[in-house]
Amino acid sequence: MAKGDSKKVVSKKIERFFEKLRGKTPSEIRKIKRMAMGSNVSLGTKKKLFCKKCFSVFNSGNSEIRIKKGSKIVKCKKCDNISRWKLNSS
Secondary structure (H helix, E strand, C coil): CCCCCHHHHHHHHHHHHHHHHCCEEEEEEEEHHHHHHHHCCCHHHHHHHHCCCCCCCCCCEEEEEHHHHHHEEECCCCCCCEEECCCCCC
């Protein structure tokens, strides 16, 4: 990321990156997250697509997903990190 990139340019780069997330490496995900943090752009719901500890992509092969008591629990099989998100009650 160049130092003069605006929020619009960075958010477009992030959108393009997350369109084809399937083959991305953890280092690429880490770079895109740092770019978003550096320009104060929120990832929003995109941050639920990868592990916040090892930055591996959540897909059917490397994560366990459970729904329990109004929350979604995702366990990364690579690093055994557990992420919990509250589900909407409506």
